[in-house]
Each structure stands twice: as structure tokens, then as C-alpha cells.
Amino acid sequence: MAVRDELGRAKSRSTKFRVQNTSSMGWRSTSKHWWLWMQVVVVLVVLASEFGVHGQDLGTWEILLANAGIASMHAAVTNYGTVVLLDRTNIGASQIALPNGTCRDSNDLVLPHDCTAHSVLFDPSTNTVRPLTILSDTWCSSGQFMPDGTLMQTGGDFEGIRKVRTFVPCPATGNCDWVESTTQQLQQPRWYATNQLLPDGRQIIIGGRAVFNIEYIPPSANGPLYFDFLNATNDGQNDNLYPFVHLLPDGNLYIFANRDSIVYNYVTNTVVKTFPRIPGEPRNYPSAGSSVMLPLLASNQFSVVEVLICGGAQYGAFLEPWTRKPCSITCERIVVTDPNPIWVEEQMPIRRCMGDMILLPNTDVLIINGASIGSQGWGFADDPVLNPVRYMPYGSPDARFTTLTPSTIPRMYHSTANLLPDGRVMCAGSNSHQFYTFTGDYPTELRIDAFSPPYLSASVAPIKPTISVYPLQVTYGTPFTVTVSTPSALTTVIELNLMSAPFNTHSYAQGQRLVNLNVGGSVQVAAASVYQITATAPPTPQIAPPGYYMMFAVNQRVPSVAVWIRVTS
Template sequence: MDSSVSQQWLLLLLISTAVIVFARADLPGTWELLVENAGVSSMHTAVTRFNTVVLLERTNIGPSRKMLRKGHCRSDPNDAVLKQDCYAHSVLFDPQTNQIRPLMINTDTWCSSGQFLPDGSLLQTGGDLDGFKKIRKFDPCELNGSCDWVELADVELSEGRWYSTNQILPDGSVIIVGGRAANTVEYYPPRTGAVSLNFLADVEDTQMDNLYPYVHLLPNGHLFIFANNKAVSYDHVVDKIVREYPQLDGGPRNYPSAGSSAMLALDGDYSTAVIVVCGGAQYGAFIERSTDTPAHGSCGRIVATSPDPVWEMEDMPFGRIMGDMVMLSTGDVLIINGAQAGTQGFEQASNPCLYPLLYRPDQPVGLRFMTLNPGTVPRMYHSTANLLPDGRVLIAGSNPHYSYKFNAEFPTELRLEAFSPEYLGPDRGNLRPVIEGVPETVRYGERFDVLVSVSLPVVGIVEVNLGNAPFATHSFSQGQRLVKLAVAPSVPDGDGRYRITCTAPPNGMVAPPGYYMAFAVNQGVPSVARWIHLGS
């Protein structure tokens, strides 16, 4: 190749690179590194009503990168790595100050489950080894408080739970669904022990794709339970399957095939619930331990409350496994983290999917997905994503190895990042409302006022939306929910303030009792949330 041709090719390469960089920089959303070293690689993450975040990993992998307080070591003669473990495997994080405090947890929480109770405490169930039947609680506090994990001594699971799913129910109790070799459900507080759910046994195959089933509480009080490629409606009052849904095409979706699922925002008369299931691995990739089998990008969407439900299919711009679906305060869904090949499991995936997607439910098929600004940190197996009260999304974890490994192709990840959707862009500041007043406690069906201020005059309706704090793990946010309240047009209240009269959800089937982040949303731009307690 002569020099003139070489120069032309080099110029073309430089132009192409510039275009790619410009296109990426021009995509919506921004990234922010919050903490270089969180001390632990979080596989379970939950946001508390004190605006702190609980990060939790497994306990039996040796030293973390955060020491416990002096004199607070864990003694376990059966631990294969450390008999005397003085390292934290859970921490409390404050995303406003980026400060971290170590927490003490005794039993193994590997691939466990969780859910917030009506009083705001975090229930945490199961795990591996000595954590198999354990029930734990964390009663949250501010970062400088003294709250810590408590292992419940007077109660345990009736059946060991590993890779199970928790969902809070209308009466404030919690159902615990499935788990490895546990084709049953049980409840906290306990009822009569484990109850068989043969549906989970029926869908189990050699890949175990019934693990971490997707569980959503429908507004009629029944549970939508999805495992592998099938779904049922389950009446938890009488412990009976009352409906079978059509099979979802595209292969298995649950662990280890690693799709994700979300129930879209409830609004209107709250009679309609729409479930979305996206992504997953090709069947056989896990059995063959294939790290380079391309993931698929198909999504199924179904009206679970319809008398004649069918799956509506569409494709994401990328094939993806281990993507986290985060319900934003606006009702859009952020899909973030994961990989484009392989399956869930230790060192079983490749080709990180760095591009987040915005799923816009109100758009027609073919226009629902928007590609967002890519990150730079691969977030593989054991990554999490959680909506923060300020509208950012906290990104944590990624430890696709049995223990910490920092010299691997995809190293153990201790960094915490925040992704800011486009609604937090600098051009949206004048539209962003500020909640000046909201009740701390609201009863079902109650009318109440929210006082907001906005820099520019309000045009149209200011929404008030309630989002709970789910327990995020293994590509599924357990209990995740967004409820759009019925609101009257905002009324000027002087000095740029507006009074919005809202009506609380009618019952616990629409919104189970507990703490919710209340967001005011003005023309697609949310406020910083204020926590309210909803109940009878």
C-alpha cells in the first residue's frame, strides 16, 4: 500500500473514530464515579427511607476491602477461608456524602432474597451454608447511627431458600417464592410452613431456569409468577394457581438465563397491570458453559389483568443478559448493566453491554427503546442498579468470580457509580419541581395536598408518583413498584408555589403498606423525592 493510500485510510479511521466518540457523547444521560472503593462488591442492594443504601455481599469469600469495627469479628469454625473474619461483608452508604460505614452480618447471604416491611425494616431471607434457613432484619438509620444487622433467633425458614424471591403482600406480610430445590412458597410472619408450588417443579429443567422467579403483585391481589418461559396467577390467600398465561417465546428468562422483568406503573383506576420481560441467554449456553453464545434481545409484554392476555413481542437494540430493569419516577424503565453473550454465573459471560436503554411504555412498538450514553465499567454477574431519591440510579457490584479477583478480564468491582437520566440534564433545571410540603403519613383513599415550587410557570399537570424501594439482586428488583396518583390540576399558591391535591391508592393490593418515595413530576422532570408512609 503506497503512502498516499495509507494516509487516506488513516484519515478515514480518524474521522470514523471522531464520529463514534461524538455520537456517544451526544447520547442522553451522564455518568459519575461516586466511590472508588466501597469496601464490598454488592450483589444485593436496597435504598432505605433515611436516603442511605445497604450494600450486601456473601460472607465466606475471605477478606473484603473494609474492616469491621474493632472487636466486631465474625467467628465461624466452618468457614473455609477465614475462621476469624474481621472484614465487613455489608456496608451502609450515604450517596449524598459518599461516606461508608461497615455493617456486621453473621451468616452467609450468597444469592439470598429480601423485601422491606411496612415499618421500614429490611427483611432478608436465606442464602447458602449457615444462611440457608436464616431470617435477618436491618432496621435502617442515618449513616452516623448505630443500626446494624440482626439475626432472628426465634424464627427461621421452614425450608432452605437459595435463589428465591420475596414480595410484600397487601396485608404487609411477605411471600417467599421458590429457590434451588425448593418448589414451594412460605410466608413471613410464618403461616403453616412451606406450601407446594408444583408450577416451579414443572418448569424446572437441566439449566434450573426456575430460580429467582419474577414475582409481581397485581392490583387484583393475585401474584404474577414467571419462571423459565411460563407464568401463572397465584392466589396467595388460598395458595392456589388460578390462571395460566400463554408461554413466552424466546427461551428461558430466569436464572441462569438472566433476563429481567418489571411491572409498569399503575395508574388510572388501577385495574390494569402490564408486565414486561426482556433479554435472556440462548438455551444450552449454561449447560455447555459457553461464554460467547450471543444473548437474545427479545422482550415480551403482557396485560396480566386482561381476560384474554397475549404476549406482544419486540426487540431491544442489543442482546442482553443480566440487565437490571429500574422503574424510574416518570414511569419509564431504565435497562442497564449486563453482557451480550454467555449466561449468569461465575465467569460465564462476555462482551459487556455498556449501553443503557430507556424503555418508554407509552410509545408504539418499534419506538419504545432509546439508546443512552454508555458507561465504561463492565457490570457483569452480581451487579445491581437502584433508583435513588434524587433521581439518579446507583450502580454497584460485579464480581463474576467465586472470590475477589482483581487481575481477571472482568475484575471484582468495588466502584460505585451513578447514572443520571436525561431528565437531570442542565437544560431541565428550570422545570424541576421542589416538594415544599407533603404529609409524612397517608392513609389509603385519603385526599392530601402536596406543595411544590417550580422556577418556570407550570404548564399542564404535575404528576405525583409513589415509588417503593425494592431489593435488587441478580437482575431483578424484588417488590419494585410505581403508582401514579390521581391528581387535580395544580393551583398557584404564591411565590412560584403550586398546591396539588392527590388521592392516595385505594388499598394494599395497589400499593402494599410501607414507605414510598413521593416524586413530583413536571413535564417529565422529577423532583427529589420525599418519603411518606402509606397504610390503613
């Protein structure tokens, strides 16, 4: 609104100037004419600079699929480059049939005999989907990949609230599908919980609605452990759901819920550090801010850890949605490893809640999706935010944000965003209704689109690297070599960044991390700008839990297409 108002004032001033100077008074002086027009030009230039419209590339959008068959409440990219999309089952029929004429008979509240799919596998190389079979309700569930690449998916609602499901990825042409365990279930019901892969390969599952404890997969012998932090951060809106969880390089967990955060030692079940309360609004579901742990850097031996939290809804926006309270405009950043950490506030260009924060391979953060009014919930938000915003964490503090090209598709409640191996960010979903509803201001969204950040523009082609030779597996702390080619000769050392494939849901990417590798330099091995780069694998599983990562080569902040590499002991 501020943008439109300022542009309107500039246009008004320009129009007024033209009327005054074409009246019977004539031109009073050439110098005055020049000066007034310069004022108008300055206003427009300032506006263009503020919103990034000054010749630089601001990214592009493309529709990948007009109808995925389901809305996307959860999404994860597999090590085959395919994307698993999930919606809830207790929603009635979707728009894609189960394969081979099969149907699902269950105690579903809406459609007990259901012949449609509520999960699909999307192939970005062909922009097609294949239906998958999910049997129990995955509404507001959680998940993360295991070390062998299996997607572990837990909890949900109704008959799915204790379910454990697995998806073993296969090539896009394969027939892999969901398997729901008949012998294992969660020790506690989990709805709106968070999963985190641990250094030993287990998953820790934290919280859920009215569940103030933690548990593990595989389960621990002593059962769920009471976790008072979740009880202490509860409020009248339950703003401690989907807590933000980041595995720290020392093996402890940084856990944020509502407005408070701690460092938790899960081995001893103790809180080892407490942080100041974050200023402003609640930040977790249903208030729906988002969080990332900023890249772990080899340059400081992975010893400095910063967490960034952006957006959120005002308290009461969920309890009284008719008030249409404006969302937060702040980002708060804290150095977790500081002896006396404090929150440092920055202002986003646009108010936002329900935004997704996606780490990009060049260490930037993309803030995408969401609304500027309201909170999460059925129809509780308005004024969708169509412009992604780029945040450059290592840029000048007064120039870290850039407003990028807007989408044409509102994506608010129950939407997802995931980084693809080619560097695009895929967006799917948005359904602020209890069932599929294709009328009204914000109908259920079945389209899939992708945003190409500025580093994918044609102008950077001369410096874009390509990975040609690489190991499929590396061992902690050991050196390895990668062959990289560039269209033009290198002027800087190529960076190598490992990026996890998180489980994205409800404005938070569970398990997301970027690990910048220690690179010893590059040696030119051919005249055509081909280089052999020596790097060292992450030193410990605390820095990079075992599993599959996308490895990007980055030349002057321009990333290659990623290759998949497994990190293991």
C-alpha cells in the same frame, strides 16, 4: 459489533470517495461531488439517529466511591436515603474492616476467624460507607422491606440457608446494624428465592434451588405449601430460580419462571390464570433476563396491568459456557389483565442478559448492566454491555428505545442497580469469580458509580419541580395536599408518583412498583410559581402494599427529588 461495522463501512465509503476525486481525473461534475457526499452524510445521520447522537442529552456517569470495601451482590435503598449493600460471607477477607476491631468467628469454609465486613451502609449524600456486621452467608439470598421500613433478609447458602435477618434503618450518622434472629428461622432452606410484600404486611417467599414450595414471614400455621408451578418450570439448568413476582391490584400474584407464567391466589392456594409461554430464551436465573410490572395508572383506575420482560440467555449457555452463546435481543410485553393475553415482541438495540430493569419516576424503564454473551455464573459471560437503554412504554412502538451514554465499568454477574431519591441510578458490584479476584479481563469491582438519566440534565432546570410541603404519612383512599414549586409557570398538571424501594439482586428488583396517583389539579398559591396540589392516596393495599415510598413530583416528564412518605391503613 454491528455499530462498529456500519461506521467502518461509512468511513470506507467516505475515504474511497476522496481518493477517487483527487486523482488525475479531477472533478467530473459538481453535482456528482455533492451527491456522493450527501450519501455519506445521510449514512452518518442515520447512524447518529439510531444511537441517539443528535444533540439530545443521553445521560452522564460519575464515580461516587473508588472502593466500597465489598462487591455488591444485593442492594436496597432505605427510607433514610442510605443504601444497604450485601455480599456473601463465605468468600474470604473483604477490603473493609469490621468496626472497633471486632471479628467474626464461625464455621465459615474459607475464613472462620474473619475481621472484615461483608455488608456496608452507603450514604449518597457524602459518598461514604460504614461497615455492617453480617454473621451468616447471604450468598444468593432474598429480601424486601416490611411496612415499618425494616429490611427483612432471608436465606442464602451454607449456615445462612434458613436464616432470617433484619436491618432497622437509621440516619446515616446512626449505628444501626444487622440482627440475625436466634429464635426464628425459615421453614425450608431458601437459596435463589423471591420475596414479595403482601397487602396484609406479611412477606411471601417463593421457591429456591430444589425447593418447590412457598412460605410466609411471619410463618403460617400450616407450614410450607407445595407449589407445583415451580416443579413444572424446572429444567436441566434450574431456570426457575429467582422467579419474577408482581403483586396485582386485585391482590393476586403474577408469577413468572423460566418461560411460563400464572396468576396465583395465595389465599386459596390456587392458580387462577395461565398465560401463553413466552417466546425465545429462558428468562430467569441462571439465564438472567429481567422483569418489571409497568406503572399502575390512576387514569385507568389501576385496572390495566402490563408486565415487561427483557433479555435472557439461550438454553445451554449455562450448561456449556465455553460455547459463548449470544444473549437475547428481545423484550416481551403482555397485558396481564386482558381476557386473552398475548406476548408482544420488541427488539432491544443491544443483546443483553444479566441486565437490571429499573422503573424511573417519569414512567420510563432503564435497562442497565449485563453482558451480550453467555449467562450468569463464574466467568460464564463476555462482552459487557456498557450502554444503558431507555425504554418509553407509552411512546410510539417504533421509537421506544434510546441508547444512552456508556459506562466505563463492566457490571455483569453479581452486580446491582438501584434508583436513588434524587433520580440517579446507583450501580455497584460485579464479581464473576468465586472469590475476590483483581486480575484478568473482568476483575472484582468495588467501585460505586451513578448514572444520571437525561431528565437530570441542566437543560431541564426551568421545569424541574421541587416538593416543599407534604405529609409524612397518608391513609388509603384519603386526599392529601402537596406544595410544589417550579422555576417557571406550569403548562401541564403536575403528576405525583409513588415508587417502592425494592431489594435488587441477580438482575431482578424484588418488590419494585410505581403507583401513579390520582391528582385533582393544582392551585397557584404564590406569585413565584408555587402550587398546592391535591392528590388521593392509593385506594387499597393491593395497589400499594403498606410501607415507605419515594414520592416524586413530575412536570413534563422531569421529576423532582423524592420525599419519603408512608402509606398505611
